[in-house]
Amino acid sequence: MSTTNTAFERLVKIMDELREQCPWDKKQTIQTLRPLTIEETYELADAITDSDWKGIKEELGDLFLHLLFYSRIGREQGQFTLDEVLNGISDKLIARHPHIYGSTAADPNLVEVKTEEDVKRNWEQLKLKEGKKSVLSGVPVSLPATVKATRLQEKAGKVGFExxxxxxxxxxxxxxxxxxxxxxxxxxxxxxxxxxxxxxxxxxxxxxxxxxDAENALERTNKKFIARFTRMEEEARSRGRSLADMTLAEMDAMWDNIKKSTKQD
Missing domain, CATH: 1.20.5 (Single alpha-helices involved in coiled-coils or other helix-helix interfaces)
Structure with missing residues (x-):
């Protein structure tokens, strides 16, 4: 057995033990886990934006735990098993990559692709053949507006509306x-x-x-603003001042100096 399989089975075993023995884990439902999962996803996104590989590794582990938690609850509710979850995504990937795995029931004709865009277009067409009524279906309603706009545009572009x-x-x-x-x-x-x-x-x-990536670009600007503004607050305090007591012209001058120094870093 590979070390990956051993590590995965170890985590599954720990999840089962926590669900059966830990008072907190016993009480969790898919509803109580939902906000925590969203938080973990955003923490992963933050780590990716910062190219924080240590953070990415940690947050991926947290998400793996959540995925196993939902699978465990699904089994308890008689809805699905972990094996069904894993086999389901494997079957979907094979069906939507006929250019790799050959003809399938979903698409009996082998599709030839040459570029990344060809793959994306075929993916959307295969989803329609699976019963999707619109190329825009599948975009979660609760996505942040910037991310949602990007996904809507990408999907519309796959049918030539671009x-x-x-x-x-x-x-x-x-x-x-x-x-x-x-x-x-x-x-x-x-x-x-x-x-x-x-x-x-x-x-x-x-x-x-x-x-x-518009969302990531804006988040980088958010982080840059936070870093510069907090530095401005620190500089004001070092002068025995408060930003609230300073004029806009004074703050602008301080901001420009910080901006110049950070660009040189």
Whole structure:
């Protein structure tokens, strides 16, 4: 038996023992685990954004535990077993990769692919053949809006609903920006929000064409802002001052100095 199998079976055994013996683990349900799983997923996302490999390894372990927890509860409820979960994803992967595994019941014709985009298009077509009514189905309702917009655009693009060139996307961004400015001039708050949403959607699409993860890009900016702002607070304290007591011009000057120094780091 491989070391991977041994490690996996060890974790399964520990999960079973915790579920049977630990007062906290005994009481958990899929509903009580849900917010914890979301938190663990975001912690993994944070580690990925920071390229923190030690953190990634730790958070992957936490998620593995959650997956086994749900599988254990599913077995207790008579809904499914861990083996069914694992075999289910294996069967799905084989069925959706006929270019690797040959013709399948889902797609009797061997599909030839040459690029990553060919693989993605075939994936979406196979999902439709499995009974999906829309290429947009499968995008979780509760996804953060930035991530959801990216996924919706990616899926629509697989059937050809996509700009041909990056320049066309930028033109759309400029068009939406002008419409937002018009709405601001009119003072219609509902219209302003709508146009701001359209502009954000277009910018996310532009990020895709630049091969940028819009969510990750924004999170990097969030982290950069936090680092610079907290440094500004520390510098103000070192001067015996508080940001609340400083003028905007003083804070701007301090911000610019911090920005220059951090870019040199």
């Amino acid at each position: 700009w041909d060139e990056t320049a066309q996307v930028w033109e759309k961004v400029q068009e939406e920006m002008a419409e937002l400015q018009e709405a601001v001039a009119e003072g219609d708050q509902n219209k302003i929000e709508e146009e701001f949403g359209d502009l954000s959607f277009s910018l996310i699409n532009y990020a895709r064409f630049l091969h940028i």
